[in-house]
Amino acid sequence: MAEEQVLNTHNASILLSAANKSHYPQDDIPEIALAGRSNVGKSSFINTILGRKNLARTSSRPGKTQLLNFFNIDDKIRFVDVPGYGYAKVSKTERAKWGKMIEDYLTSRDNLRAVVSLVDLRHEPSKEDVQMYDFLKYYEIPVIVVATKADKIPRGKWNKHESMVKKKLSFDAQDHFIIFSSVDKIGIDQAWDTILDMV
Ligand SMILES: Nc1nc2c(ncn2[C@@H]2O[C@H](COP(=O)(O)OP(=O)(O)OP(=O)(O)O)[C@@H](O)[C@H]2O)c(=O)[nH]1
Numbered sequence: 047m048a049e050e051q052v053l054n055t056h057n058a059s060i061l062l063s064a065a066n067k068s069h070y071p072q073d074d075i076p077e078i079a080l081a082g083r084s085n086v087g088k089s090s091f092i093n094t095i096l097g098r099k100n101l102a103r104t105s106s107r108p109g110k111t112q113l114l115n116f117f118n119i120d121d122k123i124r125f126v127d128v129p130g131y132g133y134a135k136v137s138k139t140e141r142a143k144w145g146k147m148i149e150d151y152l153t154s155r156d157n158l159r160a161v162v163s164l165v166d167l168r169h170e171p172s173k174e175d176v177q178m179y180d181f182l183k184y185y186e187i188p189v190i191v192v193a194t195k196a197d198k199i200p201r202g203k204w205n206k207h208e209s210m211v212k213k214k215l216s217f218d219a220q221d222h223f224i225i226f227s228s229v230d231k232i233g234i235d236q237a238w239d240t241i242l243d244m245v
């Protein structure tokens with residue numbers, strides 16, 4: 047998509063929640079999925095770039111989002127909010143179900159154009175963050191790494207933290223990297239430019 051103007055970002059709504067393929071929307075609308083550990087700020091990212099307070103539900107209770115939530119943006123793009131990983135208090139059975147749901151979606155969804163992989167700019171990426179990035183690279187799914195919660199770090203340290211995150215991920219210089227904050231509204235334009243380039 048060429049210009050952000052072609053998309054009315056105010057025209058956004060939750061379309062459906064799905065646990066498996068049979069419930070995915072059946073059309074050709076491009077999708078951008080959001081992945082990241084529980085509580086990293088995936089739902090906040092969706093709300094923030096759409097300028098909405100609570101379209102995608104956010105919570106301080108991790109592990110709340112259990113289904114793939116499909117958001118319709120002006121009938122032109124969809125965001126797919128994926129339940130977070132790394133929440134300790136989840137049973138083995140639940141975790142396995144989660145894994146299959148995500149893997150099915152990421153490896154077989156023709157509509158998928160890119161995954162926004164969220165990490166916390168404050169910390170070294172977790173083992174699971176690295177696994178997710180490796181998984182996306184293995185399947186050659188375009189990745190946009192969004193390092194969020196930048197408001198929690200002084201600007202003068204952003205570069206250092208960016209290098210730390212990239213190093214731990216063995217970041218591929220061909221991928222996109224965006225510093226973001228839902229609190230201070232940082233990185234919104236860059237996120238839209240990147241997303242619209244990929245759909
Ligand atoms: N300071 C700060 N807090 C944030 C930011 N983004 C999200 N949060 C907070 O982090 C918590 C989790 O945010 P969510 O958006 O619900 O996280 P999530 O990744 O959707 O979590 P799950 O749905 O459980 O996987 C909430 O308390 C948010 O207010 C940010 O950029 N800065």
Ligand SMILES: [Mg+2]
Nearest residue numbers: 088089103111
């Ligand atoms: Mg969420």
